[in-house]
Amino acid sequence: MESTFVYQDCYVMSGSAPHSPLFDPKPLIETGRRWSRWLGPLISVGVLAAIIIEITKLNITDMISLFREKTTPLFWVAFLISYFVGPATDWIIFRRLWNIPISGFVALLRKQVTNALLPSYSGEVYFYAWARERTELTGAPFGAIKDVAILSALTGNLATLLMLGAVYIWFGDLLREAHFGTQVKVFAASIGFVALSSLVMMIFRSRLFSLPRKELWFVSAVVMLRIIANTFFIALLWHLIMPEIELGWWVLVSTIKLLLTRLPFVPNQEGLFASVAILLIGNDQPLTKLVAAIAIGTLVLHICFGVILGVTDILKTGDRKDA
Numbered sequence: 001m002e003s004t005f006v007y008q009d010c011y012v013m014s015g016s017a018p019h020s021p022l023f024d025p026k027p028l029i030e031t032g033r034r035w036s037r038w039l040g041p042l043i044s045v046g047v048l049a050a051i052i053i054e055i056t057k058l059n060i061t062d063m064i065s066l067f068r069e070k071t072t073p074l075f076w077v078a079f080l081i082s083y084f085v086g087p088a089t090d091w092i093i094f095r096r097l098w099n100i101p102i103s104g105f106v107a108l109l110r111k112q113v114t115n116a117l118l119p120s121y122s123g124e125v126y127f128y129a130w131a132r133e134r135t136e137l138t139g140a141p142f143g144a145i146k147d148v149a150i151l152s153a154l155t156g157n158l159a160t161l162l163m164l165g166a167v168y169i170w171f172g173d174l175l176r177e178a179h180f181g182t183q184v185k186v187f188a189a190s191i192g193f194v195a196l197s198s199l200v201m202m203i204f205r206s207r208l209f210s211l212p213r214k215e216l217w218f219v220s221a222v223v224m225l226r227i228i229a230n231t232f233f234i235a236l237l238w239h240l241i242m243p244e245i246e247l248g249w250w251v252l253v254s255t256i257k258l259l260l261t262r263l264p265f266v267p268n269q270e271g272l273f274a275s276v277a278i279l280l281i282g283n284d285q286p287l288t289k290l291v292a293a294i295a296i297g298t299l300v301l302h303i304c305f306g307v308i309l310g311v312t313d314i315l316k317t318g319d320r321k322d323a
Contacts, residue, residue: 039129043114043122044310050117051303051310075240079294082233083301086112089226090148093219097144097211098131106309113306116298124149143210148219150201150208155223157198160262163255164191190263231258238290253277253287 087108094100094108107130115123124145131141201208209216234257235250257273277287 039126041314043118043126043129044313046122047114047117047306048310051306054117054299054303072240075237078233078236078240079297082230082237083298084109085226085229085233089222089229093148093222094144096218097215098141109305110309110313113302113309116302117306121149147209147211147216151216151219152223154198154201155220156227156262157194159224159227160194160259161191161198163259164263167252167256167259186265190265193264194262227258231255234258234294237294238287241290241293257291 087105090108090111091100091105094104107127110130111123111127113123114126115121128142128145131145205216211219231254232251235247235254238250238254239245239247260273
């Protein structure tokens with residue numbers, strides 16, 4: 001028997017008095033959920049259209065050659081696990097907040113695919129519609145989805161600052177050799193932006209978040225574990241293809257790559273990353289191929305799951321309409 005969703009207000013969950021978050025909107029529609037029944041299929045159509053565009057960009061011959069040489073069954077197992085880290089951690093979070101069943105994992109997988117193929121946060125829009133359609137709520141679930149999205153950004157900012165400090169403490173000389181020091185002003189501006197945005201969110205946290213403190217800490221912990229897991233799995237995948245380089249070095253390279261992608265205003269990120277690769281592994285060409293291989297493999301999975309889930313959702317909508 002499928003579990004019944006229960007959305008608990010912050011004061012019910014925490015036992016404390018409720019507060020009025022500044023950005024906690026009312027339900028988009030007070031009565032009825034017909035709009036949410038059609039939003040999911042519309043997003044599915046958008047995903048399928050994006051898939052067609054992405055397929056035209058793929059070079060099947062190059063893709064096969066990237067994976068044919070050094071990949072092993074263990075690589076593919078690790079690759080699939082790494083792909084499901086995102087929806088799995090999201091499921092843990094919303095299992096705690098809403099007690100969603102295992103079937104909710106499919107919706108969270110669609111959220112990941114949608115975010116990857118459509119503009120940012122399209123997946124959150126889809127998941128909001130999914131929650132409105134399938135849960136009996138006295139209020140909109142937007143508050144919890146909003147809190148998780150904000151906490152993901154805030155925790156990512158914190159991880160970025162911690163990684164930056166650790167890398168510079170332990171590998172400062174190495175990074176200066178890679179010409180990181182030639183753009184001091186740009187790095188300072190990037191770090192300042194990350195720190196300031198995080199500080200603003202912390203200052204207004206009592207008016208920004210809907211969930212109680214206990215749940216906010218839980219979500220933050222799970223998001224931090226996700227960041228660590230993603231960093232580790234990227235390093236592991238590179239190590240499985242190039243085992244002659246120790247896993248610890250790959251973790252460092254993966255950390256620096258993640259750090260660069262999270263710092264705004266930094267130009268020529270690929271050039272800086274290539275400089276680090278040359279210093280650490282002696283040549284950036286193998287690493288460039290590895291990065292491309294994983295990116296293409298991830299895109300292929302997005303396409304596969306996008307087609308399967310998108311078509312299924314559209315067919316289900318047709319069945320409901322006929323009924």
